[in-house]
Amino acid sequence: MSKAISLRRVVLSAIAVIAAGVGTSLQAATVEGMRLWAAPDHARLVFDLSEAAPANVFSLDDPDRLVIDLDDTQMDTDADSLSLDDSAISDVRTGSREGNGLRVVLELNREVEPRHFTLAPNDQYGHRLVVDLEYPGESAVENPIDPIEAMIREQEIQAQRASAQSQVDDPQQTASSDEEADSSSASEEAKPHPKRDIIIAVDAGHGGEDPGAIGPSGTREKDVVLDISQRLADTINAVDGFKAVLVRDGDYYLGLRQRTQLARDQKADFFVSIHADAFNSPRPQGSSVYALSQRGATSETAQWLADSENRSDLVGGVDGNLSLRDKDEVLRGVLLDLTMTATLNDSLSIGGQVLDQLGRVNRLHKSRVEQAGFMVLKSPDIPSLLVEVGFISNPDEERRLRDPIHQQGVSEAIMGGLQNHFERYPPPASLLAWQRDNQRSPSGDEYRIQSGDTLSAIAVRHGVPVNQLKQANDLNGDALRVGQVLRIPSS
16 A cells, blocks of 8 residues: 555655646746837837747737737736837737737838847846837938939949959050040040038947947946047038948847948948947956957957957847848948958058047057957958947946047047048048149149049140149059049140
């Protein structure tokens, strides 16, 4: 009898363990919080969940709504407290669905293209359901480049590529032969100089649910770098001949590849990404400037930093498996990496100027431009820098990074470096190029090189000797490039 009782107890205990396991696996999830990040071209709604929960997301018409159904889930937060400002969502309604389920209905005020995915817990967050509402046809940049300036810049880019290709095909080739110039361009009148702005894309790192590094007093990297980026944009726009494009102008997340793509869409001449450094010790301090390394990082610190910054895409939920567009971009990036040498040289040159200016307002962590494999720098057609404005993990620098006066000083230092470079090497169609050329030869006309032009044809057309034309423009040879502006001296 005692053996039978013992056996029964063992069986009952096993059943209890199994039941407990089943109960755990079927435990209902709880929505512990909701967060909304509004961007010009999309909104991201994040559900913080106690457990992973499957979701079904679908749209309804008349009126436009987006329905989010979560199985075995309860609401433990107030959806009415969610700020809906500047988003496509005008109202949020919640209710029970089929007993144990939760239904969230988003009332929409504009057309959206929704997508959703779940994220596993990480160091900052638990389980999450992310619902992205993308606005078709909208730009992520609030003040995009003027269409005429975009056209001029695109023509300049195409001319540069054609010139580079012709140099590869035939290094001795000039703009064209004399016969082609006489037949196609001799009758064309000189076109006015475009005097376009030099476009600087300013990228504030991190954003939205990715706070970046957090200082000892709780200062978030995403906040201070946005403040500095906005000040930098204002500083750039205050200088004639320059125009700033803010890649991120609010507290929302953008993927690393999307940031460089936005700069490319805006025909940027230069891309600068602003970050605040951090380390596992409070002692390191100072500003740093990074350019892309084709061989990897130049130091262990740079490699560690590159890895941590690149991982921010995972924090934001963009891991390369969620969008086919990312796969296409990666493939293009690998192929275009082979053409980065000239762009990298420009980046290093500008980086040296920026670093010199930063050293006047802050201690430098390294006295030279570092190189690392940051994803936001892998834009083969746009010179790029990543500026670490200081160590937010250092208590003194954390305090200074919050100081508006120091933020303005950092912004002016970065702009000073950019301005020093572009005043020496302005793009051919820019206002700075016109100013440089005008100062070189105050009198006389100007002529912008067209396809098919040669020096001899231009000299004959304007009635000046070739040698005089060369002297007025500091030309050592006969090679010309489309878009280049020549000063025509008085005869």
